[in-house]
Amino acid sequence: MAIERYTSGKRQFNWFNLFMVVCMSFGSMSYGYSASIIATTLSQPAFLTYMGLDTRGNATSLISTMNGLYQVGGFLGVFSVSFFTDKYGRKVAIAVCAAICIFSAALLAGSVNPAMFIVFRFTSGAGAFMILSAVPIWMNEVVPPRDRGLLVDIHGAALLFGYMISIWIGYGFYHLESPHAWRAPLAFQALPPLILLCLLPLMPESPRFLLMKDRYEEAEKQLKRLHTPEEAAHELQQISNQMRVDRTLPSSYWIMLKKPSYRKRVLIALGTTCGIQFSGILVINNYGPILYASLGYDVPKQLVLLGGWITLAFGCGCLGVFIIDRMPRPKLIGLGIAGCMVCLIVEAALVANFADSTNAPALKAAVAAFYVYVVFYEMCLDGTQFAYLGELFPTHLRAKGELVSWLVRKKGFADIFVTGMNIGVAGICLMNIIWLQAAPTAFDNIGWKFYLCFIIPGSLAAVGIFLFFPDTWGVPLEEVAAIFGDVDELYAGNENDEIEMAKAKKSSATHIEAVG
Template sequence: MAKIGSNGVVTDSVRQGGLISAYYFGGMWGCFLGGWVGDKIGRKRGMIVGVFFGILGAGLMSGSINASMFICARVIAGLSIGFINVIVLPWVSEIAESHDRGAKFSLVFIANFIGIVIAYWLNFGVRNTGVDFRWRFPLAFMAIPLLIVAATLPFLPESPRWLLSKGKRPESVEILCKIRGDLSPDDPKIVTELTQLDATFASKPQKRGELINMLLGGRYSGRLHLGRRAAMGCALQWIQQWTGILAIVGWASELFRLAGFDAYKSLWLGGLANTFGIPGTAAAALVIDRMGRVKSLVVSFVIQGIALFLIAAFVKTSQDAAATNPAESVRLGTAAASFVFVYIWFFTMFNIVPTWIYGTEIWPQEIRAKGYSFTIFGWAAGSGMTQFVIPIMLQKLGYKTYFFFGAMNIVAMPIVWYLYPEVARRSLEEMNLLFTSDSLLVSNNMKAYHQRIENAGGDVAVASRRLLDEVDGNDEETQRTGGNPEDKFVEALYQDERKPQ
């Protein structure tokens, strides 16, 4: 391939970004296809399709004979990650209980960071081998965990919520009882959960659940505001990718080089920094459900922003001192390196899990995977864009790159605080009630939420069913008058929501 150095490294920064971004380009489209397939044929069978694309992509990448073939193979591998992300993560949310859904979700990202660490140290281990083996073997190795996933899929339970949405009630109840601790179908816990599930399923397929209508701002969704939810899921992922994580994790060795460390030590520290993410993600299980999603994110943005500003400042002063005071330069470079670890700890403990779980929680069951595809699109688009520009930024801006990403953390704080309702410790069947106000502000949506719960006598199932009847035009008032449910049902039952505050 053109512009590859004698050590097997692509030397052109634009080409570096393009080769990496092709993977995310595939993910941008794999997520929509995977969301449709996951809702259509189920979580387990949808995963099989995603695994197939991944193994195919790994084989083609490792066997590539030119840049064009490599890019096409990266796109195919990206289709796989789009499929897998959009199916696995909603699947975990659907199986977990509301009080510890975040803690269960954190286990997924412990596995995620273990995979990142294995990949990094694998590349570190083969760095002195022949050029071809150095890049082909790690790409081929990607097929091994996919084969393990394929082998374990038959032993995993299908989502009981997906089964119920497809009318397979006996199988759904059986699995739900099993994963809740071998309970009886008559157990009050099971009865309550099934009652809420029954209340939130549409009686027939609705136009609002079609992908084209969600893309067009949530047409036909009325007070469910599905278009807003699509934008929120996409934006939250975009925000995460632009607050510096890829500049820290993906380009850690380059950062350490800027801080004055030699090539070997830069690579070694980069691997250690990635490894540090494993205990950080494990620690997320302790806070994600107690603090909630929004507060966790705000904490992460504050500390990440400070860490990035300090990294940039220490790198700059280390470079300035390199010629005149080498000992001082080393101390300043070490200080910069230490804040890389601070950043990774707070990112993994307070940011990664809430960002990824939020998009799985806010969607109605019958379109959860399809809706979550907008979140994965945001991840793929945001990651692809940042991976493309980071090598260029590091080449052109150097340490100033980290000032930029630090500033993005400051920008992110008010967006999340004022526009994203807290979803921790709420049942998935409760989520529709959190987005009924026409206002984007959390405060107005929470007023509407509490009003609807109060009017339903505190019963979430009743409030959820009334909301769907209102949107679908199935309430008694609408049937009697033939009018628009949003004009009559809301006016009669929810007048308080429209009163001036």
């Protein structure tokens, strides 16, 4: 069945769209800073001495746990996001995530022993991955379809900005001669979520959430803030109509596994994020100093190389904003993973042959391979995955679904919810629990062969995504169901709706003429 798509004759983009996405990207920055600050913290001699990691026999295990439990916290935390997004709204969910990030940052900075540090790395991971999930949900639901990729990719650029400033702040405090120099960079991670909490009152609530709660007038008001009058009138009618259908559809976690088309979306979401994580990005980021140390560089040089790598990543992430809407999502993701795999093949070959040598050109080439790698990752993958995840699921599953309801009912607790976006973000956490927990031991014992754990599955993922994954580029969120064969879930329309639509367009045209 062909879908007749409405296209506004007016400009969808307006400057308020950009302003609100940039403001909300402080949440994205919160995740980026929180996830990356551990790299410089583990390179701080003052931190290693204070925590006894320079003398403990189990130091490698403790370092692995500091990274691994952060991801475990994220994996568990993302499944609570939908409770807040569905019950109280997208903005409230983001506020809760920001508060957890602030709380965790304060207690990480005040840690007095490895046990306390590990506990609050866990809560920090929960808050960071919750906000990583909540912000793109909001972004996807408020930006216009035509500019959705460009605007949502600002989320990815903001993540990278958080990565970048964490590295340079960590590098700056490395030169401070104090046994507590490591605390300030950890405390600084509270600043982006604090700024976000101050800006949240200025941000609109998702019109889709408002219509889910039958707050029609508020939704209409927000849509008029977000889009041109003609586009706002159309979206209001389209979303309202689709909501009538969505309310009749099951939204439990079980149905996401039982119904073939929903199951396909779940597998695509997990396949996308897990495939991208096979690139090994967080291993390179979090253990960058260890990797550069294996190539013979001292600590100051390790931090400079890591800072340069992250700065290049930020620049490429900004360029990625202008690339994301130039080609189909799966093609872009497949090409990006393939480019990363080529770089890791070169890296593995160089490390295998020259890691213990004094061959300066070969060692510099190994560093260059990491730098070329991050160009592919940031221009093709980082922001694209969040736009793609937000587009895969319909509204009633994007921010709603029951998780293990039988278990929580037996225990007498309230229902726990999972979102379509959360499934993808949980995939990121799950993969990184494996990689980050194993990496220190793997590099110590098998060296360059650990890269094969990324290269082989990553290459297969690149081919699979490129050839077989569906494209959602430019498709209105209310029409995604047709891609997966759920045409029966699309609002069919009737004569009365067509009359109302005509009235809305006429009203919009009158308004435009009056303003113009």
